[in-house]
Amino acid sequence: MTFSQRTNWNTEESALARAHRTRVQAGLPVADLTASNPTRCGFSYDVQLLAALTDAKALDYDPQPLGLLHTREAVCKYYADHGVTIPPERVVLTTSTSEAYSFLFKLLCDPGSEIVVPLPGYPLFDFLAVLDDVRVKAVRLVYDHGWQIEPEGFRRALTPETRAIVLVHPNNPTGHFTKTWEAEELAMMCRERGIALIVDEVFLDYAFSAEKAVSFAVGLEGIDLYVVSGLSKIAGLPQMKAAWVVATGPNAGQAMERLEVIADTFLSMNAPVQGAIPNWIAGRKAIQREIGERVKANLAVLDKQLGAIPAVRRLEVEGGWYAVLRIPALQTDEMTVLRLLERGVWVHPGYFFGMDEAGWLVISLLGPVEEFRTGVRVLVDYFRTHQGDNNCLPEVEAQL
Template sequence: MFSNRVKWDVSSNKISSLLQKKLQQGEEINDLTESNPTKCGFTYPENEIIKAFSDKSILQYTPEPRGILPARRVISNYYQTRGVEINPNNIIITASTSEAYTFIFRLLCNAGDEILVPCPSYPLFEHLSQINDICLSRYNLYYDFEWHIDISSIETAISDRTKIIILLHPNNPTGSYVKQDEFEQICKIANMKDIAIIVDEVFYPFNLETRREPANLLKGHPKLMFTLNGISKLLALPQLKISWIVIAGKPTYVQSALEKMDVISDCYLSASTPSMLALQQLMPACSQLRNSIIERLKTNYKFLKESLISSSITPYNVEGGWYSPIKLPRIHNDEDWAIKILDRYNVFVHPGYFFDFTDDSTLVVCMLKEVNAFQKGINIIKKVAG
């Protein structure tokens, strides 16, 4: 009855089964994978957010495939603060980043075509590629006290059916920004092969370093590039369902992409009108909230680095984002470590294999957690590792 594209193994793994058992028994779990900002104890500007939805214009509906112009102007103004001029007409508003990916895949890929994604990276791409009947190939990141893109692995992975190279800026969960020289090399390869580039910037504002600013990839020169972002991370408002695509590149490619994307988007019209109308007030209202998130991330990352000095655990250096991978002793693999920590001490972490880490003793934690709970969890992990 069901299609081949959804022939997934949806049975629980050992870690999720143990977690569900403990939750059903009423045990309290210190969840160091929590990435929902609305559950992490931040103070939201409640009055301002509610007021943003009080305009009577939300009672009217004017369907626009690219999203209503006032919202696109707000997004354009956001990029101005980063020193980049973006024409609001080059912006497509969607309900989520996943939907944005799907629109782009439908725009560029036939069934069986390929996309390139980084490894390690977020497992969402596997499902999105299957849903869209395309194939997933990987290029490698390597680590020498900071993460780098292995450009040769991109060249090796490219085939006659490669349509898109995906860059995460910064990557999740390595927290590594794409470096300017890497981007220039990738643009050169993509332009020679007529391959489009997607730059996912959902974690871009969360820079944990002060010694250097992330590269501004929107100033690059690819033939065709799609930059993704949204308020799920930028404003910590995932429930309001607003993301967007910025289309850039050579004018003829951009114009053709926009015209075709209009048809795709018009089939769905999924972006919320109230959320789009509220965006003009939400952007400034949530700027302090974003600053609070950045400060917590920096506090938790500083504690993580300092508390693990002289321990058996090695934290990877992270440049930005919400996550941090840590390397434990190889006396257990990542899954066994995660099960042991959860079973004995009720601390829940991701095993590295979830993100395709090649090192089998890596765990991944989310640094969004409230400070005291985060520190308690890290101290327990350190205790278990010995």
């Protein structure tokens, strides 16, 4: 049998995944510093949260391609809370941000078209793009007293085949919020080339300082801009599969007409979740506050313990729930992760997010505080014992 080349992936279990599975199956302790699912991190959800799914109105099948009007109005209310006015006719509901990206790739790209994405970044775009016959070109962020976009790197990546630049605001895993000057530089490129800007804002509400949490939904002059977000992070509900796209810019009307046809082709958003979304958006503040407090507490624990070992540095983070560590590049990150796993700690190697093969670890700040404290203690002890006395730590204030 012949399968599509777009699904010609290597599906063999990686050495890291196999080692982790073996340890868990053996019943050995693992302090998980990769946790990304808030529903499994001990947070207190409203006991009435699921009641919104039982509304009898969900028995009436009303196949609205863009999503039910009152649900889209609830999304608009979310942006109004961020000081941005969005009409509901500029919103289309999707079952996930992954589906939102797929809709946008179908809208903007032909087979062989290109999108430009920053690295480090979450390892998702490659799979989504391949499934829509789109090519991904990566541009590295730079670190110089904080993460930054390098405009010239983006300019060099653009070709006649480029259809969109994709940003994550704040970035995952670096926690970098796109600054005003960076947005203006990218907008200039988009205007010059006639291409779109796609901005993923799922972590927008988890800024460490409120003034940074400015939504791109306000738009940028003269460019077509699409904001992607959803309840996975906004309400800590990844299992509910609820997301959306907001379209702004000079061609937003035409874009929405086409997105409506795309959405109508799939009609994927189910009625009970659509009916519940307004309640979940309205009640998001409690879980956001709890997650925010946990992330800040874990970050404080991390910084305190790292103070005892200068060979490992925590890079600046402005939001989200991850931290990037710069470690001595004396062996591959995969080997470091395996050695830490042997001691009962599970972390991400930097290359998982597109960093180099050595010198980087990424840890989640989402897990329970005591488990996090234990994991960081073991991590610090490992580097103190094995790599703490070396003077070979590369400078981080340089291009990754």
